[in-house]
Amino acid sequence: MERRAFRGGVHPPGHKEATAGSPVAWAPVPSRLVVPLSQHLGAPCVATVAEGDRVERGQVIGDVDAMVSAPVHSPVAGTVAEIGRTLTAGGTVVGAIVIDADEQQDLDGFVIVPDEGDGKARVRAAGVVGMGGATFPSVVKLNPPKGMEIKTVILNGCECEPFLTCDHRLMLEQPERVVAGAVHIRSLVGAGRAIIALEENKPDAAAALRAATRDGVEIVELPVRYPQGAEKQLIYALLKTEVPHGKLPAATGALVHNVATAVAIADVLEYGKPLTERIVTVTGAVGRPGNYRVLLGTLVSELIEAAGGLSDDVERVISGGPMTGMALGSLDVPVTKGMSGIVALPKGLAAPALSDDQPCMRCGRCPESCPMSLEPYAIANYAHLAMWDAAASRNALDCIECGVCSYVCPTNRPLLQLVRQAKSAAMAKGVKA
C-alpha cells in the first residue's frame, strides 16, 4: 500500500534533476534595479527616499506603519533614479523605487538592522516575509493571538512543487544556518520542539541537516506527495492534528515557517542582515538552468539572460512552481521576496490552454484528490451558476488553492479558478471561514 502522510494529493513528475545538483551562484548585479514597494501580503510601503538620493546596501527605502507589512531595503549601493510604478509577476501594478547601482558593489557588506533588544521587532525591521511564496510578514506569525501557545516550530523544507530546488540547495549548502533558524524561532516563540521537515527525494539534504543539527532540532523525512509543503497538510503529517475549520494553524500549537525564511531570521538576529536577496531556481527551457542568489529588484528578463536565455520552444514562463505559480505576461517584472523560481515550460510540458469551460463528467477524481476533503466539482458548478451562498456552504473558504483539482481533472475544467471566485464572493459576503 502507498504510504501517505495526509489525505489526497497527487504525484506530479518532479523535473528537479536539472538544477538539484547545481550549487547556488550569485546572479550578476544589474545596472538598474526596480524594487517594488509591495513585496508582501498587507499594506504597501511608502518610499522613504527621494529621487536623486544616495542609498547604501541594506538601507530602508520603503516602510509603513501598519501591523501586517514589511519594510523594503535597498539591495545595492547606488542612486535613486526614479520613484514610479512597475508591473509585478502577479500582474498588478505597484509603486516601485528604481535604483541605479554603483559599478563597484560589496555584496558582503550591508547596513546593519539596529538591535533594540526585541528580536521580533528586529525581524520586522529586516523586512522578513514568508519566502515559500505566500510573502506573509513573518513577524505576524511570530506573535500568535492571545490564548494560543506555540508548542512546536516546523521548518518547511518539503519543496513539493515540481522543478524548484532553491530550498533543497539551501538545506544542502547551509544546513547549519537552517538549524540556527529553527533554534532562533523556537526561542522567539518559546516553543519546546523544533522540526525540520523535508521530502524523501532529498536524501543528501537530509544527511547534511542530520550532521548539522544541534539543541534537539529534529529532522523528519516525509513521503513525496504534492502538496506535502502546504501548511495544514504538513502539520497533519507531522503531528497528526488537523487545523480546525476556520482557525489559524497556531490553534494546533504549531508554527510553520519556510526554511529560507528561517535562514533570513537567523541572519537578521545574528548578523543584523536585512532581506535584500533570495535564491531563485531558474529552470526549464533555459541555457544554463541553476539556482541563483538574486538581488531583489532584478528584472526576470535579466535573470533569464544570466541563465543563458530562453530556448526557442518556450511556450510559457511561470513565476514560482508550475502548480501554484503565475504565468508571466511580461518578463520585465522584478524578482520579489516570494519568487522561488522561474520555470520556462517548453511546448508539450505546459498545461493545455483552456478554451472554454468544459462539462464535468462526474469521474470523482477531484474530491478523491483534494487534500482538504472538499468537493471542487460542486463548488465550481455553483460558482458557474453564480450561486455563491451554495458554494460557500460547501466550505469553499477551506480551499488552500493547491491546484490539485485542476491538475487531475480529465476535461481540464478551470476548477481552481472557479473555486477562487467562490472564495472571494464568500469573503465579500462576510461568511465566516
Add this chain to the structure above:
Amino acid sequence: MDLMIVLKAVGALSLIGLLSAALLATASRKFHVDVDPRIEAILEALPGSNCGACGNPSCFAAAEAIAAGEKPVNTCVAGGQAVADAVAALMGEGTCEVKAVVSARYCGGGTNAVRAHVYAGVRSCAAANRLAGGPLACIAGCIGYGDCERACPFDAIRMDERGLPVVDLKACTGCGICVRECPRGSISLLEMVPETAAVVVRCNAHDKVKDRKSNCSMCCIACKKCERECPSDAIHVIDMLAVVDFDKCTACGTCVQVCPQRCIDHHGRREGIDAAASDGAGSGESAEQLEVGA
C-alpha cells in the same frame, strides 16, 4: 345490511368535521395576523420581476418595506415614474418625481483594444478581472465576457460582434444591476445616465494619454476638440478625459462629428432616431443617422 352502521359512520365523520371546523375557526381568530391590505395592492403595482435593484430580495419584500414606511414610494428603480405614481397613490402621498436613468457603456474598446495577455480560463469578466485585471492592456476597458448580459433581468443587454455590451434602451429600466455586476465597476465602465442623455464618451481610461493610445485605438486623447466646438459649453475635458454635462447638452451632435478618435457616440431616446439602433450602430456610423433623422 345494517343501516345503523352506515348512519354511525356518517355521524362520526360529520362530528369530526364539525369539531375540526370549530378548531380551525378559533385558531384563525386567535392567531390572526394583521396584514396591511396595501402590501397586496403595492405588489400589484410593482413590476414583479424580482430584479433586486432596489436592494430588497423580491418585489414582495419591497412592497412590505414601502407599506411599513421604511422605503420611499419611488423605491422601485426599474418601474420608473409610472410605478412610483401608482405606489404614491396607494400610499396616499403626492406624486414623487423619478429621475429616469438608463445604462450607458463608457468604452469603445472591444476589437479595437490591444490585448496584453492571453487569457484562457472561465469565460466571466469577474474571473478574468481577478487575474491581473484581465487580458486587455487597458485597465479600464471592457473585458467582453458578458457578465452584464447574464445579469440583466430585463434582457436589455446583448454582446455584439465587437465584444462590447449594447444596451437596448427600449428594454432598459435603469435598475443599475449591470453597473453593479461589472467588475470594472469601480472605474465605471457601465454607468447610469439620465434618460435624456444624447451623447456619451465611450472611454473611461484615467491613465496617461500616451498609454491609452498604445492600449486602444478608440480612446479619448484629451485633444479638447469637442470642448472647443461645442456650441453649448456642455462637454469638458476633466482629468484628461471628456465629460458630458447632460444638463447643458442640446443633442446637436457636433462633438460626435468632430471627435478625431470617434469615441464620442450618440445615445438615448432622441426623437427621430431609433434608440436601440443608435446605440448599436457604433461610433461614426450613427453620426450619419443623426443627420438623416434630424
